[in-house]
Amino acid sequence: MIETPGQTIGPFFGFALPYAGDSQLVPPGHPDAVQFSGLVLDGDGVAVPDALIEIWQPDAEGSVAARAGSLRRDGFTFTGWGRAATDNSGRYSFSTLRPGGEAPFIAVTVFARGLLHRLFTRAYLPGYPPDGLLSSLPENRRRTLVALEEGASLTFDIKLQGADETVFLRFDNSSD
């Protein structure tokens, strides 16, 4: 069957898609909570204040959660999924757990006015041996996929365009 094409999220999702607790996969006071945050920047390095970021990740042991409740969080269940709109400075921020695994990463989806179709990328934790994707990239592109870790914060800026443009991914075999 022919796929349904994507269309831009547009500028007017703010009253609809964000919800209370959307970006708190764990409460910020959780003993293992990390802040996963960054800027979304356009080709001129200007902040994008109307982007929506979603993340999907395994838990600290590397297991896929498969638990409902992301839209009405109970404060205890780790669902592995969250959503954050960028603020007026172009910053998004999540409270979550470090993902587990051999080359752990947080899967990231980017939506914005001006983006006609969503973008996928990965935010890898630093300090692990590179996996197949990272190994296949030249150094200047590889580093766009690795978060900076400092204490309990993981920083991952998303550059939509330009010299240090983030690597965006496709998983299918089509012309997407």
Next chain:
Amino acid sequence: MPTIPGVANTPPSSVKLASQEAINAEIALIAGGYERGSQPESHPRLDYLPYRSSAKRCPTNDLYRTDPELIERTAPVFGQQDVGPFDSDLTVQHLGAPIGERIVVTGRVLDTDGRPIAGQLVEVWQANAAGRYIHVRDQHQAPLDPNFTGFGRCLTGADGSYSFTTVKPGPYPWRNHHNAWRPAHIHFSIFGRAFSQRLITQMYFPGDPLFDYDPIFQSVLDRRSRERIVATYDHEVSSHEEHTGYRWDIVVGETPMVNR
């Protein structure tokens, strides 16, 4: 028109906007180049200048092909605790009934093999019947409707089906170019059974006279793919003295194989 504070890349009112004729010529030039190619493009061009906001926001490198890891072959799970019983009826969220043409939009969420996506989240948002969003940055002078928010959610059934009751949204102006009007549409947010099937799109109404003038609609270059974002009127969905009905099936991308 007033400028909209806090929104980067919105042209100030002093900037001269392109004419509709100039935008049409750009659309036709890109469409002509595509017709001569052979590989169908199922999604919009990211780099599509007739949609002016894409100029500084589209990546210039090709998307990088990689095999999905386990997390990307799975999708978040939503359940009954995530969705309220009235979330799919946008006409009962306030004390009174909203102004406008009452409609039901229904269909199924499927993958490219035609298999239903069951128990998954569908979100919709839209302008009211006058073409105004409740969003604070929408400065269109059409009236707000105190009885209409324009947001709904539901979970798909075992057969992938969804259904929303709402009012038909109006077209609205935007500042992409001079005298630019968006065809009436409902925004849809879809989850598949894999992360890689995540989709946000817009559903349009059949026969809208604004299609030819709209760079967002025209950014899907393949005619058959473009037809996929237009609902059909379905008299079987219409209901006696209640509402007219539209049918719209949504096909998310291929389901990734576990051991590819």
